Amino acid sequence: MMKITPETVHHVADLARLSLGEDEVVNLTSEMDLILAYVEKLNQLDTAGITPTAHAVPLENAFRDDLASPSLGAEKALHNAPDSAEGCFRVPKVIE
Amino acid sequence: MELTALTIHEMRKHLAAGDVSAAELTDAFLRRIHELDGRINAFIRITENQAREAAERADRRLREGKAAPLTGIPLALKDIFVTEGIETTCASNILKGFVPPYDGTAVARLREQDAVFLGKLNMDEFAMGSSNENSAFGPVKNPWDPNRVAGGSSGGSAAAVAAHMAAGTLGTDTGGSIRQPASHCGVVGLKPTYGRVSRYGVIAYASSLDQVGPLARDVEDCALLLQAIAGFDARDATSVDLPVADYPATLKNGVKSLRIGRPKEYFITGLDADVAAAINAALEVYAGLGAEIVDISLPHTDYAVACYYLIATAEASSNLARFEGVRFGQRVDRGDGLLEMYRNTRAQGFGAEVKRRIMLGTFALSSGYYDxxxxxxxxVRTLIREDFTAAFGQVDVILTPVAPTPAFSLGEKIDNPLQMYLSDIFTIPVNLAGTCALSLPCGFSAGGLPIGMQLIGKPFAEETILRTAYAFEAATATAERPPLPSAEPAVP
Structure with a gap:
């Protein structure tokens, strides 16, 4: 059985772009371990040869006619941005 | 006449006759919200001015004889629906201040009818929870007992209807988030088949499971609301282009020779004795109405919660990647670069349960653990779906409890995530299978708390579960009709 360690929690938090406090790491280590121990019960089922379900309702590709139609527009799209300039979203410096 | 006690179909008659106006209805509901909601906390935001303007438009339309079925009916929306010009938070700190530039499809369809929106309703943050305690705006209290949870995640949607603070509401259901609070608050709540109602303009939690649906005081109201929002929408690529039945017209068709399945896996140890008694009594009512009760099996039921908490969290971890402090919502920038801005924004913006699910989902999708x-x-989801397909070869409707117990106490499960997850054990399989189900009040516990039964239908057979529910309601209405929750303070 798999055991969640604080190192795993740090690694997953990094993938998820979450900074965690030390007590959050402690709590998540035990909670994730408990929950993942519970989901181990799925291994009681033999699923060899079973097709996975990604969507419950089988749908073919949803095509539409390739027609231009009005969209939101830059002003409305930027309206909720914490920071914007010159018609763009502004983010902190990416490259030093 | 107590206007807020009327059902939607009763309001429609008064509006059509002209003896009540939409403005009067709207005023009555706004007054009741101001009186009661301090103790219930169902509303995150009351949109008083917009509601009065909409009521005026509705009254004009009624006078012109151009009313639609929901013109002038005061409704409210879970705060997961984006609403043009009205702050939409999903009960999260990360979205505080977010004012959407458009309406989602379900909202737009109600607005086209000139329904009146009273406000935005409380919920578990990003629809993640079974008790409505995971909200940045505080918990919703159950109108039947303010020391108990309203259920979640659409707790505000259920409590507002139960306390007569809205004639009807919209919620969303990913693992039971309409049906479980409806059951705990004694109202009718319907989760349509996946693809029946457009998800466009609904903030996504788990995209393969999320579905929009109505909560209402009775079955007929529920049918009226579903009618207004159901149907194909090109802006949701998973919306299904199938004809929509006339739900209100078929309600009275009865249940004679309808085959109702009783799955043995839902009558387990841990099922509250009062709940079991209420469900068995409901089965007897149906037998008395001429339905045939059939014992069936859904053998993979016990695996549904485990299956759900991997699929839903995986999809959530991906969906919630968009909250990064760039395009909308809050940003926490301490001047140490883009990556740290992402990490700090998300750390401060998300609550504990949302972080937990993002972490679980990210783990389940991460390299080495995906398979x-x-x-x-x-x-396993395939096996659960096949259970339902096989069962629906034998029966037309499946009848089960909605939740293993009546509403539990505030704080009872909040420190034990797994216990909380297990409270959705009877509702989750339906989302995994993608089919439709509703929650219908069917009795009370010894302690006076509402109990709901779940009626599960075949995919796109909403008409069948609605008429099945209607037959029960009509047969039991006088004895079982829930009393109006008290307007007097239940606690000093």
């Missing part, structure tokens, strides 16, 4: 967890869960 063992996410792919395994998707295969």
């Amino acid at each position: 063992a967890y996410y792919l395994k869960a998707q295969k």
Whole structure:
């Protein structure tokens, strides 16, 4: 059985772009371990040869006619941005 | 006449006759919200001015004889629906201040009818929870007992209807988030088949499971609301282009020779004795109405919660990646670069349960664990779907409890995530199978708390579960009709 360690929690938090406090790491280590121990019960089922379900309702590709139609527009799209300039979203410096 | 006590179909008659106006209805509901909601906390935001303007438009339309079925009916929306010009938070700190530039499809369809929106309703943050305690705006209290949870995640949607603070509401249901609070608050709540109602303009939690649906005081109201929002929408690529039945017109068709399945896996140890008694009594009512009760099996029921908490969290971890402090919502920038801005924004913006689910989902999708967890869960999902397909070869409707117990106490499960997850044990399989189900009040516990039964239908057979529910309601209405929750303070 798999055991969640604080190192795993740090690694997953990094993938998820979450900074965690030390007590959050402690709590998540035990909670994730408990929950993942519970989901181990799925291994009681033999699923060899079973097709996975990604969507419950089988749908073919949803095509539409390739027609231009009005969209939101830059002003409305930027309206909720914490920071914007010159018609763009502004983010902190990416490259030093 | 107590206007807020009327059902939607009763309001429609008064509006059509002209003896009540939409403005009067709207005023009555706004007054009741101001009187009661301090103790219930169902509303995050009351949109008083917009509601009065909409009521004026509705009254003009009624006078012109151009009314639609929901013109002038005061409704409210879970705060997961984006609403043009009205702050939409999903009960999260990360979205505080977000004012959407458009309406989602379900909202737009109600607005086209000149329904009146009273406000935005409280919920578990990003629809993640079974008790409505995971909200940045505080918990919703159950109108039947303010020391108990309203259920979640659409707790505000259920409590507002139960306390007569809205004639009807919209919620969303990913693992039971309409049906479980409806059951705990004694109202009718319907989760349509996946694809029946457009998800466009609904903030996504788990995209393969999320579905929009109505909560209302009775079955007929529920049918009226579903009628208004159901149907194909090109802006949701998973919306299904199938004809929509006339739900209100078929309600009275009865249940004679309808085959109702009783799955043995839902009558387990841990099922509250009062709940079991209420469900068995409901089965007897149906037998008395001429339905045939059939014992069936849904053998993979016990695996549904485990399956769900891998699939839903995996999809959530991906969906919630968009909250990064760039395009909308809050940003926490301490001047140490883009990556740290992402990490700090998300750390401060998300609550504990949302972080927990993002972490679980990210783990289940991460390199080395994908096959063992996410792919395994998707295969088990197939087995659960096949259970329903096989059962619906034998029966037309499946009848089960909605929740193993009546509403539990505030704080009772909040420190034990797994216990909380297990409270959705009877509702989750329906989302995994993608079919439709509703929650209908069917009795009370010894302690006076509402109990709901779940009626599960075949895919796109909403008409069948609605008429099945209607038959029960009509047969039991005088004895079982829930009393109006008290307007007097239940606690000093």
